Amino acid sequence: MAAVQRRGLPRISSEIPSNKPAYLGLTSLAHPVYFIFPLTYMIRLAIQKSGRLSEDSLNLIRECGISFQTSSYRLKTEATNFPLEILYLRDDDIPGYVQDGVADLGIVGQNVLVEAGMPALELEPLGFSKCRLSLAVPRAAGYDSVQDLQGKNIATSYPQILGDYLAERGVKANLHTISGSVEIAPSIGLAEAICDIVSSGSTLLGNGLREVETVFRSEAVLIANQNMSAEKREILEQLQFRMQAVRRARRNKYILLNAPTASLDAVKALLPGIKSPTVTPLAEEGWVSVQSVVNEDDFWHITGQLKAVGAEGILVLPIEKMIA
Ligand code: ATP
Ligand code: ZN
Numbered sequence: 627m628a629a630v631q632r633r634g635l636p637r638i639s640s641e642i643p644s645n646k647p648a649y650l651g652l653t654s655l656a657h658p659v660y661f662i663f664p665l666t667y668m669i670r671l672a673i674q675k676s677g678r679l680s681e682d683s684l685n686l687i688r689e690c691g692i693s694f695q696t697s698s699y700r701l702k703t704e705a706t707n708f709p710l711e712i713l714y715l716r717d718d719d720i721p722g723y724v725q726d727g728v729a730d731l732g733i734v735g736q737n738v739l740v741e742a743g744m745p746a747l748e749l750e751p752l753g754f755s756k757c758r759l760s761l762a763v764p765r766a767a768g769y770d771s772v773q774d775l776q777g778k779n780i781a782t783s784y785p786q787i788l789g790d791y792l793a794e795r796g797v798k799a800n801l802h803t804i805s806g807s808v809e810i811a812p813s814i815g816l817a818e819a820i821c822d823i824v825s826s827g828s829t830l831l832g833n834g835l836r837e838v839e840t841v842f843r844s845e846a847v848l849i850a851n852q853n854m855s856a857e858k859r860e861i862l863e864q865l866q867f868r869m870q871a872v873r874r875a876r877r878n879k880y881i882l883l884n885a886p887t888a889s890l891d892a893v894k895a896l897l898p899g900i901k902s903p904t905v906t907p908l909a910e911e912g913w914v915s916v917q918s919v920v921n922e923d924d925f926w927h928i929t930g931q932l933k934a935v936g937a938e939g940i941l942v943l944p945i946e947k948m949i950a
Contacts, residue, residue: 669730671729672724672729673687673715674733682755686754691868692705720734720738722742731848735755737759737787748849749847754846756825762830763818769838773796775797776798778817781802784822808821812835820835871947877923879943879945880918882916885938887914888912888936893932893935898918900919
């Protein structure tokens with residue numbers, strides 16, 4: 627395929643040039659093409675510098691096949707094989723920087739995004755850092771419904787989200803905004819209830835509190851500036867294509883098994899696969915080998931049923947990338 631030059635857009639070529647940085651942009655598996663971006667076409671992604679989102683954000687970028695150097699002292703890094711610059715910031719600052727265009731993209735918890743009042747920046751959920759924002763009261767305190775919080779003092783780092791939640795339920799409370807150690811507020815007499823992030827609930831338990839309402843469910847999301855140039859949008863599309871392939875692969879497993887030919891219809895019904903399962907005869911008469919893909923959530927349930935219809939030698943393998 628000859629090189630194609632579109633006005634204002636990166637040059638597209640089927641050959642990797644030796645003298646320019648080239649980035650693989652798979653438009654289809656059968657015909658890979660290489661997008662050659664001049665250095666001006668670079669996208670900036672802001673991630674949390676150090677915290678609960680950092681490792682999973684870096685892993686996701688790496689699993690997208692993007693290489694870069696990391697160091698805890700750095701404020702930014704440039705990828706070596708994709709037109710991406712990574713900025714390391716406090717998570718609370720990420721929505722504002724993306725809104726202002728200082729960064730084009732960001733990875734942040736929905737809790738921080740919605741609290742900042744910028745939910746419209748969300749592009750897609752990323753499936754990690756799942757947590758919930760909950761109301762909790764001292765274990766000994768009585769609690770029947772959210773109406774019990776009428777006129778009470780509630781400590782939280784999320785006055786916006788909590789304020790909206792209470793207003794929707796007609797509850798007026800005094801919200802005390804504090805930035806950390808919210809769970810100690812009742813024991814020091816600052817508040818009668820708190821609203822904070824909960825994952826396992828052990829921190830609440832350790833502070834003599836019990837969870838009474840889920841206010842908001844959150845996970846990490848990819849966010850984007852809404853006025854990106856066409857060139858940057860094109861890079862974003864490639865990045866999203868890769869991120870989606872990584873996420874799909876994480877959610878699925880590759881499964882191989884042997885089954886009696888007589889059970890094949892039952893096995894096929896359990897393993898519909900992407901299009902249909904691959905079936906190959908075994909050397910032993912009356913047996914076939916079946917290969918397919920199963921969703922991780924259904925996996926244990928399906929393997930039990932496969933054994934029940936006569937499947938043997940079931941192997942399950944992780945999938946590295948899964949292209950739709
Ligand atoms: P920074 O110093 O960047 O401001 P932080 O202390 O505000 O960091 P972290 O505690 O690192 O934030 O949490 C970052 C995000 O991770 C939260 O906003 C939330 O989306 C998510 N998160 C928080 N706690 C949990 C948890 N226990 N389990 C899963 N995800 C969580
Ligand atoms: Zn923060």
